[in-house]
Amino acid sequence: MKSKHTIILTVINTVGVLTRVTGLLAQRGYNIESTIAAPTENPNIYKIILVVEGSAQNIEQVTKQLNKLIDTLKVTDISHDNNFIVREYIILKVNVTKKTRSEVLELLEVFSARPLDVSQSHIIMELSGRAKKIDRLIELLKPYGINEYVRSGEFAMTEYDM
Amino acid sequence: MKGAEILIDALIKEGVDTIFGYPGGVLIPVFDVLFSTKEINFILPRHEQGAAHAADGYARATGKTGVCLVTSGPGATNAITGIATAKLDSTPMVIISGQVSTKLIGTDAFQEADMLGLTRSICKHNCMVTDVKDLPRTIKEAFHIANTGRPGPVSIDLPVDVSNADFPDYKYPETIELPGYKPVIKGNKKQIQKLADAINIAKRPLLYTGGGIISSSASDNLLQLVEKTNIPVATTLMGLGSIPYNHPYYLGMPGMHGFAAANYSFTECDLLIAVGCRFDDRITGPLNTFVTQAKVAHIDIDPAEIGKNIHTEIPVVGDAKLVLEKLVDIVKERKPNAWNERVTELKEKFKLTYNQDENEKILPQYIIDSINKFIPDDAIVVTDVGQHQMWSAQFINHKHPRSFLSSGGLGTMGFGLPAAMGAAVGQPNKMVVNICGDGGFQMNIQELATCAINNIPVKSIILNNTYLGMVRQWQDLFWEKKYSQTCLKQDPSCPPGCTGPNGSCNKQYWPNFVKVAEANGVKGFRIESPSEINNVLEEAFKVDGPVVVEVLVDKLVNVFPMVPSGKKINEIIFGDEK
Ligand SMILES: Cc1cc2nc3c(=O)[nH]c(=O)nc-3n(C[C@H](O)[C@H](O)[C@H](O)COP(=O)(O)OP(=O)(O)OC[C@H]3O[C@@H](n4cnc5c(N)ncnc54)[C@H](O)[C@@H]3O)c2cc1C
Ligand SMILES: Cc1ncc(C[n+]2csc(CCOP(=O)(O)OP(=O)(O)O)c2C)c(N)n1
Numbered sequence: 232m233k234s235k236h237t238i239i240l241t242v243i244n245t246v247g248v249l250t251r252v253t254g255l256l257a258q259r260g261y262n263i264e265s266t267i268a269a270p271t272e273n274p275n276i277y278k279i280i281l282v283v284e285g286s287a288q289n290i291e292q293v294t295k296q297l298n299k300l301i302d303t304l305k306v307t308d309i310s311h312d313n314n315f316i317v318r319e320y321i322i323l324k325v326n327v328t329k330k331t332r333s334e335v336l337e338l339l340e341v342f343s344a345r346p347l348d349v350s351q352s353h354i355i356m357e358l359s360g361r362a363k364k365i366d367r368l369i370e371l372l373k374p375y376g377i378n379e380y381v382r383s384g385e386f387a388m389t390e391y392d393m
Numbered sequence: 394m395k396g397a398e399i400l401i402d403a404l405i406k407e408g409v410d411t412i413f414g415y416p417g418g419v420l421i422p423v424f425d426v427l428f429s430t431k432e433i434n435f436i437l438p439r440h441e442q443g444a445a446h447a448a449d450g451y452a453r454a455t456g457k458t459g460v461c462l463v464t465s466g467p468g469a470t471n472a473i474t475g476i477a478t479a480k481l482d483s484t485p486m487v488i489i490s491g492q493v494s495t496k497l498i499g500t501d502a503f504q505e506a507d508m509l510g511l512t513r514s515i516c517k518h519n520c521m522v523t524d525v526k527d528l529p530r531t532i533k534e535a536f537h538i539a540n541t542g543r544p545g546p547v548s549i550d551l552p553v554d555v556s557n558a559d560f561p562d563y564k565y566p567e568t569i570e571l572p573g574y575k576p577v578i579k580g581n582k583k584q585i586q587k588l589a590d591a592i593n594i595a596k597r598p599l600l601y602t603g604g605g606i607i608s609s610s611a612s613d614n615l616l617q618l619v620e621k622t623n624i625p626v627a628t629t630l631m632g633l634g635s636i637p638y639n640h641p642y643y644l645g646m647p648g649m650h651g652f653a654a655a656n657y658s659f660t661e662c663d664l665l666i667a668v669g670c671r672f673d674d675r676i677t678g679p680l681n682t683f684v685t686q687a688k689v690a691h692i693d694i695d696p697a698e699i700g701k702n703i704h705t706e707i708p709v710v711g712d713a714k715l716v717l718e719k720l721v722d723i724v725k726e727r728k729p730n731a732w733n734e735r736v737t738e739l740k741e742k743f744k745l746t747y748n749q750d751e752n753e754k755i756l757p758q759y760i761i762d763s764i765n766k767f768i769p770d771d772a773i774v775v776t777d778v779g780q781h782q783m784w785s786a787q788f789i790n791h792k793h794p795r796s797f798l799s800s801g802g803l804g805t806m807g808f809g810l811p812a813a814m815g816a817a818v819g820q821p822n823k824m825v826v827n828i829c830g831d832g833g834f835q836m837n838i839q840e841l842a843t844c845a846i847n848n849i850p851v852k853s854i855i856l857n858n859t860y861l862g863m864v865r866q867w868q869d870l871f872w873e874k875k876y877s878q879t880c881l882k883q884d885p886s887c888p889p890g891c892t893g894p895n896g897s898c899n900k901q902y903w904p905n906f907v908k909v910a911e912a913n914g915v916k917g918f919r920i921e922s923p924s925e926i927n928n929v930l931e932e933a934f935k936v937d938g939p940v941v942v943e944v945l946v947d948k949l950v951n952v953f954p955m956v957p958s959g960k961k962i963n964e965i966i967f968g969d970e971k
């Protein structure tokens with residue numbers, strides 16, 4: 232059975248390390264739903280967070296292959312684990328009119344989304360939360376006309392020490 | 394010291410005695426240093442693909458890391474096939490490619506090719522050196538990565554300004570720090586015990602061993618295990634020679650063109666012990682039909698191989714030699730039982746045979762079998778890719794590890810001659826025979842000159858069937874004999890739909906291999922009928938130097954047994970002989 236997996240990779244910050252990781256996944260036929268790569272508290276260490284879909288066996292194979300990269304220090308598949316925090320971040324621009332503006336602002340409040348820019352014709356907002364919550368807000372804003380949005384992909388951290 | 398000098402010094406410190414390479418603009422600084430380097434034997438193959446395969450052949454024959462040095466752009470891309478070949482067969486190699494100056498990278502500079510991008514998916518590791526201070530460490534790491542754990546090619550891209558840069562404080566590092574690279578060598582004790590327990594209770598155990606036995610020099614340990622437990626053994630193409638061909642419990646190669654006894658044993662066993670092999674599709678067939686009755690144990694140094702294709706009940710991650718050593722210690726002795734009788738019966742029943750009529754065309758099996766008579770026990774047999782490769786796997790009497798070299802994973806036509814050349818350079822005291830097809834021989838035929846000039850005494854035996862035989866065989870069996878572009882005699886005047894020579898084809902075959910050999914300074918022979926074989930082979934093998942023997946073989950013979958693609962391992966089709 233296929234399901235989404237969030238994989239946290241700790242790698243040495245070398246030239247092209249992200250290409251190695253994403254290239255390996257592409258080469259082995261896996262689609263990456265999202266990736267985040269950024270330096271960590273240690274500038275020599277990078278964290279890459281991948282969301283990949285696959286069966287348990289597929290994902291086991293992917294994590295083993297990722298582990299084989301010389302620059303990989305650690306690979307953690309956190310999808311079978313409850314002890315982790317995962318967040319996504321979105322910036323979204325929704326169309327409004329005089330009539331709908333307050334309705335939209337109300338909706339944002341319910342979601343604890345923050346308006347960043349309110350104008351005659353649109354509202355730009357930000358929200359961080361679980362992917363599901365973000366999906367829901369997008370769904371509810373659709374009728375007003377979504378102008379554009381950018382999503383970050385998943386951030387994740389285990390509650391225990393990895 | 395300059396980067397170029399550091400590179401060569403580092404190679405010498407790594408014990409490199411031979412480099413196969415080809416110069417070019419960005420490598421002139423390095424070749425300038427080589428000009429006065431006595432410690433290294435430099436071989437100049439006539440094509441970079443030849444250089445890469447030669448380094449690979451050298452590595453397979455010796456176990457040492459093969460080294461290949463090529464220039465940027467076209468030199469580097471020419472080596473690509475050789476790197477991919479080494480990757481798929483897990484051979485240790487270091488490829489150093491020149492690169493344009495760091496200042497020009499990314500500008501489509503003259504002879505710039507993105508070697509990092511090109512090699513990323515076909516090597517074990519790659520990197521570019523952008524600062525001369527990183528060069529010593531990079532070389533040290535490259536050799537370490539290439540020849541530890543699961544061996545493989547490591548590609549280093551070296552911009553010309555780094556070769557020219559000065560590094561006065563150069564010292565070759567003594568230690569390696571690679572926190573992300575820690576291959577597991579010693580097998581887990583508990584897992585090995587579990588495996589021993591499984592063997593102790595198994596009724597029908599079968600050993601399935603591969604290239605990992607050869608790369609970990611575990612043949613002796615495998616033999617000890619078989620002596621103690623009497624477990625029958627099947628060996629992949631890559632593992633041939635890890636157990637002598639005449640061992641009573643050796644069943645031969647399994648798989649698509651494997652021995653029927655080996656294939657049937659896979660279906661009947663109750664415990665499959667895989668050691669240093671990777672459940673390739675040429676063996677397993679459809680995965681859900683493979684060894685459905687058996688428990689599977691897998692010893693492999695690469696954890697990603699375990700469970701990749703087949704569910705494994707007893708995984709043991711570690712070096713085959715170390716794990717087998719321990720296993721031999723703790724496993725109980727096992728007396729031959731009904732299973733041993735069964736496999737012996739299978740072996741007798743499905744012996745590979747052929748019927749050579751002395752007055753007919755030469756059968757490819759016959760010429761290969763004849764080669765056995767003329768080569769010393771420790772000879773190295775190299776093959777190209779195609780039908781002749783499968784017949785060589787089946788009919789050569791494999792006696793020792795590292796004495797059968799073949800491109801298995803990538804199946805690279807054109808591998809044979811340059812790889813044989815590399816093997817002969819690495820093992821100057823052994824006879825090296827290259828068995829190849831008429832198609833593949835043309836793919837790196839330029840290396841004849843390299844053999845002649847350096848007196849590298851490769852004995853090439855070309856099985857000329859005038860076809861791209863292996864593909865023609867598939868067309869014959871599965872594509873209604875439509876020999877589309879597989880006849881090497883075909884010219885524009887041939888009738889459309891020709892299904893092969895029925896006696897009426899009088900087309901000329903090109904090239905004339907004997908003349909090509911002679912034109913390259915290599916002695917050429919031709920064998921046209923069975924009665925000539927003994928005399929010509931005897932004479933050819935006596936020549937002190939390279940030779941080419943073209944053998945005109947029966948054109949339309951197919952390789953059997955055969956498991957058609959997509960069929961189960963026991964759905965074997967047999968030829969006329971059985
Ligand atoms: C035309 C054609 C037909 C073919 N038909 C057949 C056929 O009928 N039968 C057949 O067998 N092959 C056949 N092959 C070859 C096939 O494609 C594969 O190359 C081959 O089966 C793989 O061999 P292997 O499993 O031994 O793995 P290898 O590619 O040799 O891999 C070695 C394995 O050992 C492991 N290893 C490496 N070092 C160690 C160590 N120190 N300790 C433990 N493990 C280690 C590696 O991780 C890897 O899993 C054919 C090829 C061609 C071109
Ligand atoms: C570089 C390359 N191109 C194409 C193939 C596909 N292929 C596999 S076997 C074969 C035929 C080889 O013909 P030949 O060298 O004459 O050997 P034979 O099969 O006749 O013994 C071909 C074309 C390949 N393996 N490698």
Ligand SMILES: [Mg+2]
Pocket residue numbers: 830831832856857858859860861862
């Ligand atoms: Mg041929």
